[in-house]
Each structure stands twice: as structure tokens, then as C-alpha cells.
Amino acid sequence: MTSLAKEKKTVTAAHATGMQKLAINFKKYWQIYLLLIPALVWYLLFAYYPMAGLQLAFKTYKAKIGIWGSPWCGFQNFEAVFRDMYFWRSVGRTLLINVGRLVINFPAPILVALMLNELRVGRYKKVMQTVFTFPHFLSWVVVASIMTNLLSIDGLVNSALSAAGIPTINFLGSEKIFQPMLYITDIWKSAGYSSIIYLSAISGIDQDQYEAAEIDGATRWQRIWSVTLPNILPTISVLFIMTTGNLMTAGFDQIFNLSNAATKNVAEVLDMYIYRITFTASTDFGFSTAVSLFRSIINMTLLVIANKGSKMMGGTGLFG
Amino acid sequence: MASKAHYKKDKFELMDWILIIILTLGMLCILIPFFNVIAISFTSYKEYMQSTWVIWPKEPTLAAYQELFKDNRILVGYKTTLCYLLVGLPLNLLLCSTLAYALCRKGWMGRHLIFMLILFTMIFNGGIVPLYLVMKSFNLTNTIWSIIFAQGMNTFNMILIYNYFCSLPEALMESANLDGADEWTILFRIVLPLSKPILATVVLFVAVQLWNEYFMSMIFLRSNDWQSLQQVLRSIVMDSQVVDTASTMVDVGEKNFTDAIKMAAVMATMIPVMCVYPFLQKYFTKGIMIGAIKA
Numbered sequence: 001m002t003s004l005a006k007e008k009k010t011v012t013a014a015h016a017t018g019m020q021k022l023a024i025n026f027k028k029y030w031q032i033y034l035l036l037i038p039a040l041v042w043y044l045l046f047a048y049y050p051m052a053g054l055q056l057a058f059k060t061y062k063a064k065i066g067i068w069g070s071p072w073c074g075f076q077n078f079e080a081v082f083r084d085m086y087f088w089r090s091v092g093r094t095l096l097i098n099v100g101r102l103v104i105n106f107p108a109p110i111l112v113a114l115m116l117n118e119l120r121v122g123r124y125k126k127v128m129q130t131v132f133t134f135p136h137f138l139s140w141v142v143v144a145s146i147m148t149n150l151l152s153i154d155g156l157v158n159s160a161l162s163a164a165g166i167p168t169i170n171f172l173g174s175e176k177i178f179q180p181m182l183y184i185t186d187i188w189k190s191a192g193y194s195s196i197i198y199l200s201a202i203s204g205i206d207q208d209q210y211e212a213a214e215i216d217g218a219t220r221w222q223r224i225w226s227v228t229l230p231n232i233l234p235t236i237s238v239l240f241i242m243t244t245g246n247l248m249t250a251g252f253d254q255i256f257n258l259s260n261a262a263t264k265n266v267a268e269v270l271d272m273y274i275y276r277i278t279f280t281a282s283t284d285f286g287f288s289t290a291v292s293l294f295r296s297i298i299n300m301t302l303l304v305i306a307n308k309g310s311k312m313m314g315g316t317g318l319f320g
Numbered sequence: 321m322a323s324k325a326h327y328k329k330d331k332f333e334l335m336d337w338i339l340i341i342i343l344t345l346g347m348l349c350i351l352i353p354f355f356n357v358i359a360i361s362f363t364s365y366k367e368y369m370q371s372t373w374v375i376w377p378k379e380p381t382l383a384a385y386q387e388l389f390k391d392n393r394i395l396v397g398y399k400t401t402l403c404y405l406l407v408g409l410p411l412n413l414l415l416c417s418t419l420a421y422a423l424c425r426k427g428w429m430g431r432h433l434i435f436m437l438i439l440f441t442m443i444f445n446g447g448i449v450p451l452y453l454v455m456k457s458f459n460l461t462n463t464i465w466s467i468i469f470a471q472g473m474n475t476f477n478m479i480l481i482y483n484y485f486c487s488l489p490e491a492l493m494e495s496a497n498l499d500g501a502d503e504w505t506i507l508f509r510i511v512l513p514l515s516k517p518i519l520a521t522v523v524l525f526v527a528v529q530l531w532n533e534y535f536m537s538m539i540f541l542r543s544n545d546w547q548s549l550q551q552v553l554r555s556i557v558m559d560s561q562v563v564d565t566a567s568t569m570v571d572v573g574e575k576n577f578t579d580a581i582k583m584a585a586v587m588a589t590m591i592p593v594m595c596v597y598p599f600l601q602k603y604f605t606k607g608i609m610i611g612a613i614k615a
Contacts, residue, residue, distance in 0.1 A: 022429060029428035031503035039419035040434070042473045045458075046451070047441040053450030067453060112346075119339055120332070130601060131347050137593050139532035141550045145557045145586045149360065149579070150353045188350065220335060253535060257554065278449055279539055285449065292447035300444045 054296070056289040070286075077290035087291065090273035094250045097179060097269060104183045106243055108191040110236060113198035114224060132192025143189050144257035148172060151181075173262040185258065186251070201235040202228060237313045245306030248298045270295055357590075361385070361583035368580065384580035385588075388556075394588060396545065397552030400464060400537075404530040404548070408468040412526050413519070415473045420482040421507045425493070442475050448539065455540055466540040467533060467548070474529075477522045484518040485511060520603045531593065549589055556585045 026033065057077055059070040081087050112132065119125045135143065150156050151171035158168040171181060209227050218226065252271035259267030268276070274295070278288040355375075360368070362380040388394055422428075423435060451470065452461075460466040488511065496506045512519065537548035547555075 025427075025429045029425075032422045032425050032428050035418045035422045035503060035507070036434070039415045039422075039473060039478075042415055042469075043438060043441065046454070046469055046472065047445065048437075050446035050450040050454045051444070053453055054446050056450065056453070066457065067450075115339055115343055118335075119343060120336055121340070124340075128343055128347055130598070131350055133601070134594075134597060135350060137528050137532075137597060138590060139534055139550050141532075141534055141554045141557075142586055142589055145553065145582065146353050146357055148557065149583060149586075150356055156352070156356045192350075220333075256535075274447070274449070278452075285453065288449045289447075292449045296444055296447050303443045 054289060054293050056286055057293040059286055061285040061289075073286070077286045078294070080287055081290045081294065086268070086273060090268050090270045091248075093266070094248060094269040094271075097182065097250050097255075098247045100179060100183060101186070102240075102243060105186050105191075106240060108187045109194035110198055110232075112191050113195040113202060113232075114228065116195065116199060117202050117228070118220075118224070129192070129196075133196070134192075135189045136193035138189070140189075140251075140253035140257045143185060144254075147181075147185055147258065172258065173260065175263055175266045178259070178263045178266045181258065182251075182254065186254065197239070198232055198235060201232045205231045234313065238310045241306045241309040241313065244309075245303040246299075247302055248295060357583045357586050360580055361587050363580055365580060384584040387581050388584045388588065391556075393547065393552045393555065394549075394585065396547050397549035397589075400541070400546050401531060401533070401549040403464050404467060404471070404533060405527060407464070408471055408530050409523065409526055411468060411472050412474065412477075413523065416478040416481055416522065417512065417519075418507070419473075420478050420485050421503075421511060423482055424485040425503070438475060438478075448536075452539055461540050462543045462546065464541075464546055467536055470536050470540070471526075471530060471533065474526065477525055481515070481518055481522060484515050488514060517603070520600075524600050524603050528593070553585050553589045557582050 053067050056067055056070070058072055058074060059067075060073045060076075061067070062070045116125060116129065116132075119128070148155075152158070153168060153170060157171070161168050169177075171177065205228065209231070210223060213223050213227050248270060250269040250271060252269075252275070255267050255269055255272060256275070259272075270291075274288060274291050277283070277291070278285070359376050361384055362382070363377040364379060364381045364383060367377055367379065419438075423431065455461050455466045455470070460469065492510060492514075493506050496510055497503075501509075532550060533548050534550040534554070537551050541547060541551070
């Protein structure tokens with residue numbers, strides 16, 4: 001009996017010191033709490049409040065009563081989404097395009113970095129890097145306008161082709177070559193910028209390794225193959241895993257700006273599908289939110305797996 | 321680059337020439353489209369009619385630019401995008417650096433929890449649909465505030481700044497604290513001036529992001545008073561394309577002339593980036609390396 005009372009007493013005492021601790025802590029660090037407020041308000045309003053809006057995926061949206069008042073409808077929206085043929089088609093398109101990106105666009109900056117590193121004319125190399133990196137800073141609207149100008153039927157490339165007696169090609173208006181065009185324009189825009197990471201990894205390689213290779217009589221190819229590449233392999237694998245984490249995101253800006261009426265069938269990736277059903281047609285926000293939520297969950301899962309993978313490969317992962 | 325020292329001894333061999341040729345070709349692939357844009361934007365439509373094969377116009381003219389700036393849209397675009405930069409950039413920096421600083425100071429309760437909650441937003445977000453509804457419920461759609469607030473914070477940049485702040489010696493802040501300095505005095509007088517390299521990088525990243533802001537503007541801004549520059553560019557390029565395909569009644573001369581206006585619009589959007597780019601190059605190289613070390 002007495003021991004019980006004692007226990008109670010110690011519990012309340014511990015509790016009191018806990019509260020006291022908080023009060024002392026708050027008194028000591030109130031300035032820091034004050035500095036936190038603006039950013040935290042931002043996260044609440046523009047990150048967590050929209051997240052709460054995802055409940056709409058399980059509701060029938062009524063504009064008059066808003067998100068919170070709309071009635072629940074269980075998994076009805078998801079059933080409708082999964083019955084929609086266009087949804088599955090867009091998921092398939094997204095995966096198809098992104099697997100192609102992994103095969104074609106992922107190695108491109110590695111090649112650029114290796115070539116730039118092997119280039120032995122210092123000043124010229126700098127000029128090249130400046131040029132290669134620049135397109136990254138342009139928006140896809142600008143790049144798509146430049147490409148449309150260059151590749152249209154009466155553009156420079158087709159003028160050159162017809163001058164050489166080769167039949168002209170409708171580069172941007174054909175479903176068949178739409179996907180290759182995505183890869184080419186993507187390389188044009190970002191291979192140079194992405195190569196900076198690899199170049200910095202290469203510059204960190206220990207010189208002794210190259211000297212040892214040279215003493216062993218290694219040729220230039222052998223030096224690239226057995227010194228440079230193995231040394232940047234950790235960087236490559238971390239970036240590869242990170243890219244697989246984005247398998248469900250297919251670059252809306254690029255596809256939206258490069259596609260047109262002629263290619264809209266092959267251009268409808270998941271993001272384009274979400275855009276079309278939400279912002280161009282008469283909208284069922286419940287349905288759109290269900291697609292959105294599906295996409296967010298898949299993305300999160302992929303990222304978490306990618307992060308685990310990168311840690312297993314010896315990288316630090318996305319979050320240090 | 322240090323790693324090249326050992327090659328210097330070798331003689332210039334065939335492979336070097338092949339490399340130079342491949343890389344030069346690659347460089348031309350990037351440069352020629354730009355020259356083509358510049359050339360067409362200065363071409364008079366008479367000349368363009370004779371041949372679309374324009375390397376450089378014989379009689380350069382500013383007609384397309386005059387026509388472009390007669391159109392009110394491009395001015396609206398400049399106004400909107402400049403507002404993004406003037407308001408959005410300082411806001412973004414303020415929010416990022418205050419948060420990064422607070423997270424860097426240890427001892428206060430809830431630090432770990434808040435860190436986790438912030439990192440969570442990097443892997444999971446509501447997506448554009450709920451964000452649109454939220455903006456609408458705040459009555460922010462069709463005002464630039466929707467874009468400025470939506471772009472008000474960037475967790476990745478915040479972490480870059482956080483890492484930099486944390487790498488500064490802690491004794492610096494502690495001793496200032498003992499001298500009775502307020503936390504904001506420490507942040508603004510001591511920490512920020514010491515963090516110029518990372519701030520320059522983040523300013524560059526955010527400025528480019530705001531200058532190129534397109535997707536959210538397209539969704540949030542649907543009035544003619546506020547349109548981002550990229551939106552305007554797209555509407556100019558697309559509108560004239562619609563004319564191209566939809567009506568064959570427009571005579572060829574006029575159609576080709578719109579090509580010049582389109583390219584003038586591309587130039588108007590691109591030139592500011594082109595002008596700033598060479599000066600900022602060293603910062604983004606530094607920035608991406610900091611990012612790479614992080615990732």
C-alpha cells in the first residue's frame with residue numbers, strides 16, 4: 001500500500017520535472033523556437049495541409065462543402081481508377097519511357113565525363129564544359145521551342161536533308177520516333193550538367209593508382225577500364241539507384257512541351273494523365289486525387305527502396 | 321585537373337584526335353540550334369520566304385522584336401517573372417536559412433521530430449491536385465502569391481544550407497551566445513556572412529527555378545494579368561503553331577514571319593540566363609559538388 005503510494009508520488013514527480021524541463025528548455029531556447037515559426041508555418045500550410053487534402057481520394061468531392069465536408073465513399077474512386085484503361089496505359093507508358101531513360105540517358109553523362117577527362121587540351125576543355133552545361137539552365141519550354149524550330153518540316157535539319165537529297169523526316173510529329181526524340185532532347189539538355197558529378201568523382205581519384213598502372217604497362221584503355229571506372233563505380237551505383245527511385249515520374253515539363261496533337265497517344269504518361277483528367281476536362285477531384293495518391297505512394301515506396309539500396313551499396317543515401 | 325598530370329608525358333596520339341572530333345561535334349550539336357534561333361529572329365520575312373535555310377541573314381532586322389514587344393503578353397510575362405524573383409527569392413532564402421540555422425542549433429526539444437517531419441515531405445507529398453485545391457481555398461489562385469508561396473521553401477536547398485551551417489565551428493556561435501548576442505544576430509551577423517559560397521549556390525538554384533517556373537503557373541495562373549514568362553513563351557509558340565496548322569488561308573509569308581517572332585520570344589526568355597550564366601558558373605559547379613558529397 002505504501003509502496004504503491006510511493007510509486008505514484010515518484011511518477012508525478014518525474015512528470016513534473018518533465019514539464020519543468022520543457023518550460024526551462026523553452027525559456028532557454030525561445031529565440032530558436034521563434035526562428036522556427038515561419039518555416040514551420042510554411043510546412044503546415046503548403047506541405048501538410050495538402051497532404052490532409054489527400055483524404056479526398058476516399059470522398060465524393062462537393063465543391064460547395066469543400067474537402068472536409070464532402071461525404072466519404074470508401075474505395076469507390078480507386079475502383080473507378082483501376083477500371084480506367086487510360087490510367088493503366090499511362091502507367092505502362094511511364095515505365096516504358098523511364099526504362100529507356102535508364103538504358104540510354106543514364107550512361108550518357110558518364111561517357112561525357114570520361115571523354116572530357118581524357119581530353120588533353122586544358123583551355124578547350126573549359127570552353128566545352130561551359131557549352132555542355134548551359135542548356136540545363138533553360139526551361140523545357142525554351143528547349144522545346146528551339147527543337148521545334150530546328151526539327152520542323154521547314155527547319156534547318158530538314159532543309160539540310162532535302163538539300164542533300166534525303167527525304168525529310170517529321171521528327172516531332174510522328175508517334176514512332178517520339179520516344180527516341182525524348183531521349184535525344186534530354187541528352188542535349190542535361191548530359192553535360194550531370195557529368196559534373198562524375199568529373200568531380202574522377203578528380204578525387206588517387207594519383208598513385210594511375211602511376212602504378214603505368215608502371216605495369218597499362219594502355220590508356222586499360223587505365224580507363226581498370227582505374228577510372230572502378231573508382232567512380234560507387235558514384236554510378238548511387239546515382240543509378242536514385243534514378244530507379246524516380247521510375248514513376250517521367251518529366252512532365254519535357255513531355256508536355258514536346259508533344260502535340262499528333263503524338264498525344266504515345267505521350268500520355270502518368271503525369272500527363274493526371275493533368276488531363278484534372279485540369280482540362282470537367283473534373284472529378286475525388287478521382288484525380290485517387291490517382292495522385294496512388295502515384296505518391298508508389299513514388300515513396302520506390303524512393304525508400306532506392307535509399308535502402310544506396311545505403312547497401314555503401315553510399316550515404318538521400319538523407320545522409 | 322590534377323588527375324591529368326600523368327598523361328602529359330604521353331605523346332598526342334590518334335585517340336586524342338578522335339576525342340577532340342567527337343567532343344567538338346557534340347559542342348556543335350548544342351551551339352548550332354542556338355545560332356539558328358538567333359539568325360531566324362533577325363531575319364526579315366522576305367528573306368525567310370526565299371529560303372528557310374538561314375545560316376545568317378543578309379539584312380538583319382529587328383522587325384520581329386518590334387512586333388514581339390508590341391504584344392502586351394511578353395511584358396506581362398516579364399512583370400510576373402520579375403515579381404517571382406523580387407519577392408519569391410528573398411522569401412525562399414529567409415525561410416530556408418532560418419530553418420537551417422534553428423535545426424543546426426542543438427539542445428532545444430523536438431529537434432529530431434521536426435527534422436523527421438521535414439524530411440518526410442521530401443519523399444511524400446500530396447501532389448498537384450490537393451495543392452491546387454488548397455490554393456483555391458485560400459483564394460490565392462490567379463495571384464502571384466500562389467506561385468511565391470508554393471515555391472517558398474525547398475527542402476533540398478534547406479539541407480544544403482543546413483550542412484554548411486553545421487560545418488561551421490560551433491564555438492563561434494557559443495561564444496557569441498555567451499557575449500549575449502541574440503540568435504538572429506548570430507544568424508544574420510555571423511553565420512550568414514560566413515556562408516556566402518552556399519548562399520550564392522542556393523540563390524542561383526532558386527533564381528533559375530523561378531525564372532523557369534512553368535508548371536505551377538500554368539495551373540494556378542489562368543488570368544491574362546499574371547502569366548509567367550515561360551507561359552507567355554509557350555502561348556506565343558503554340559498560338560502561331562495553331563495558326564500554321566488550322567488555317568491554310570494565312571499566306572505563307574505571314575506564316576514564316578511568325579517564325580521570326582517565335583524565335584525573338586525564345587531569345588527574350590533566354591538572353592537574361594545567357595548573360596548571367598558565365599559569371600555564376602563557378603558557383604553551381606561548387607554547388608553540385610556539395611550536393612554530390614551529400615548524395
